[in-house]
Amino acid sequence: LSVNNAMTADFLRSAYGGESMAHMRYLIWGDVAEKEGLPNIGKLFKAISYAEWAHAKNHFRELSEQKGDFTVAAGAVFGNTKTVENLQGAINGELHEINQMYPVYLETARFQKERGAEKSFHWALEAEKIHAKLFQEAQDAAKSGQDYQINSVHVCPFCGHTILNEAPDKCPICGAPKDKYKSF
Amino acid sequence: LSVNNAMTADFLRSAYGGESMAHMRYLIWGDVAEKEGLPNIGKLFKAISYAEWAHAKNHFRELSEQKGDFTVAAGAVFGNTKTVENLQGAINGELHEINQMYPVYLETARFQKERGAEKSFHWALEAEKIHAKLFQEAQDAAKSGQDYQINSVHVCPFCGHTILNEAPDKCPICGAPKDKYKSF
Ligand SMILES: [Fe+2]
Numbered sequence: 001l002s003v004n005n006a007m008t009a010d011f012l013r014s015a016y017g018g019e020s021m022a023h024m025r026y027l028i029w030g031d032v033a034e035k036e037g038l039p040n041i042g043k044l045f046k047a048i049s050y051a052e053w054a055h056a057k058n059h060f061r062e063l064s065e066q067k068g069d070f071t072v073a074a075g076a077v078f079g080n081t082k083t084v085e086n087l088q089g090a091i092n093g094e095l096h097e098i099n100q101m102y103p104v105y106l107e108t109a110r111f112q113k114e115r116g117a118e119k120s121f122h123w124a125l126e127a128e129k130i131h132a133k134l135f136q137e138a139q140d141a142a143k144s145g146q147d148y149q150i151n152s153v154h155v156c157p158f159c160g161h162t163i164l165n166e167a168p169d170k171c172p173i174c175g176a177p178k179d180k181y182k183s184f
Numbered sequence: 185l186s187v188n189n190a191m192t193a194d195f196l197r198s199a200y201g202g203e204s205m206a207h208m209r210y211l212i213w214g215d216v217a218e219k220e221g222l223p224n225i226g227k228l229f230k231a232i233s234y235a236e237w238a239h240a241k242n243h244f245r246e247l248s249e250q251k252g253d254f255t256v257a258a259g260a261v262f263g264n265t266k267t268v269e270n271l272q273g274a275i276n277g278e279l280h281e282i283n284q285m286y287p288v289y290l291e292t293a294r295f296q297k298e299r300g301a302e303k304s305f306h307w308a309l310e311a312e313k314i315h316a317k318l319f320q321e322a323q324d325a326a327k328s329g330q331d332y333q334i335n336s337v338h339v340c341p342f343c344g345h346t347i348l349n350e351a352p353d354k355c356p357i358c359g360a361p362k363d364k365y366k367s368f
């Protein structure tokens with residue numbers, strides 16, 4: 001749990017900032033969805049907020065030895081209106097992480113041989129791919145005036161893997177067993 | 185709920201980033217305190233994390249109309265070790281907000297006649313003053329090898345007002361009634 005390279009440390013801090021802000025806005029947008037009469041989309045937001053907590057926690061832990069105050073530059077999506085629009089913001093944020101941010105951070109961690117950061121970025125990237133799909137499905141439902149037709153959402157507390165209706169026997173990203181998943 | 189001035193909007197985004205990261209690190213440090221056998225300090229971290237959620241939510245709501253992707257620059261404290269040291273990080277972060285960040289943001293909102301942002305910054309500033317004191321008391325206890333001697337912590341979900349042992353009849357910062365407080 002120690003980072004030797006300044007660029008990887010910067011990217012971990014930036015990713016921590018981005019994940020912390022995503023965690024927060026999904027909590028807020030989850031409340032909006034509930035008030036709009038879309039409890040399952042609310043549940044999806046809360047579950048994915050928890051997955052972003054797992055990502056933030058992992059990045060923060062890799063920075064355990066880099067103590068002190070820093071100014072963090074991180075991407076965030078703003079806007080707080082109707083759920084269909086909030087979901088578009090969520091999709092845009094996830095796609096930026098999937099297509100731009102995490103691939104570059106991951107490549108840098110590999111290039112600088114930062115194994116802990118590499119794992120933390122890899123886990124987040126894999127989970128974000130699922131988040132983008134789930135938010136897209138939820139938006140398709142909301143656009144046709146319906147709630148998202150799901151029973152439950154299950155999230156791996158170690159890597160943020162997110163899956164509908166039932167947890168797998170073993171997390172496909174980090175290998176954690178089924179009974180560790182948190183259910184929403 | 186609409187901001188007309190770019191500087192106030194920038195400061196709201198920065199404050200949202202800072203509060204989101206504070207919310208997150210207090211969750212993480214709360215888990216550390218619990219594992220260290222300091223459940224009341226863990227409880228304090230979780231309660232104050234909830235207060236930072238209230239601040240982030242208020243700032244985010246003021247930015248409802250400023251939709252889109254932004255790069256946010258925001259202050260954050262890093263380091264993840266023993267609770268005595270984590271509490272020092274928490275105190276440093278709160279004192280920066282109390283002595284530097286929120287006074288300047290508040291002055292700017294007044295100068296630019298942004299009434300919504302003024303209220304959001306004012307509420308956060310008043311709550312942070314209490315947070316710094318509580319973290320200092322908790323650290324004094326931890327330094328002498330003890331847990332913080334408290335029963336419960338109560339937080340106003342509107343302004344983040346934080347108080348030990350019992351909620352007041354009326355929130356001294358925002359006026360919310362006692363039954364709205366969230367208890368930890
Ligand atoms: Fe994430």
Ligand SMILES: [Fe+2]
Pocket residue numbers: 048052094127128131
């Ligand atoms: Fe995500």
Ligand SMILES: [Fe+2]
Pocket residue numbers: 156157158159160161171172173174175176
């Ligand atoms: Fe996992």
Ligand SMILES: [Fe+2]
Pocket residue numbers: 203206235236239308312344
């Ligand atoms: Fe705060």
Ligand SMILES: [Fe+2]
Pocket residue numbers: 232236278311312315
């Ligand atoms: Fe605070």
Ligand SMILES: [Fe+2]
Pocket residue numbers: 340341342343344345355356357358359360
């Ligand atoms: Fe209040």
